[in-house]
Amino acid sequence: MTSSNSWFFWAALSACFAAMTAIFAKVGIQGVDSDFATLIRTVIIVFVLSAFVAYAGKWQNPLTLPIKTWVFLGLSALATGASWVCYFRALQIGQASQVAPVDKFSLVLVAVFAFIFLGERPSGQEWLGILLVAAGVLVLAFKK
Template sequence: MTSSSGWFFWAALSAVFAALTAIFAKIGIQGVDSDLATLVRTVIIVFVLGAFVWYAGKWSNPFVLQGRTWLFLALSALATGASWVCYFRALQIGNASQVAPVDKFSVVLVAIFAFAFLGERPSLRDWTGIGLVAAGVLTLAMKR
């Protein structure tokens, strides 16, 4: 499933694993500093992903990558780290059923950033769905 139509399968799996991340993290951070929990999670990810890349035969010398690639992967890593720190802190003090949907406001922001910086042009139907996601996040974020 590497064809252009296979993206949905992988995106749906990503959503399942993201949902499990919230549940497992909410249970796992009880009585633990959220920043330490983020570090432990990150170390585990490094080892598991490293083993996966090696086992799958996908390892190549990262030092031959272009400088631009390094720059944007580094920026992505920094943004990911900041997101994880904020996410775990929010999970520690809030309900997973509220934190996770607000975190998914990133769907709206990705659409806006992709429009502004990548030249992507979502259709009216796409913008309607994105607007509904935004409305859902705002509904969930409001105090009960």
């Protein structure tokens, strides 16, 4: 799938896998330290992605990548790791139906950060959708 609309297919799949992540993780971290569980998850991801990249013939020499790529992928990795540690800790002490929506507040933050740092300009309709997501997060997070 390489058409201009294939991004939606992959984004929808990402959402499905993210939903499964919350459920599987909530069950998997019972009786295990959340930081240790995050390490186990990360090791498994490294093995699976390594096999996928090798199988797909996409391996390349990482030393040939530009320094800018290394810096920003490194920063992304650090942010991802911090996100996972926080997410697993939240799942261990909270309900998945509350933790996952708050985690998805990242959608709102991505829109704001993309506006500030990348110069992206969402339309009025898109800002409305972003505000509705923010409101939905608050409603779901603070249910009684």
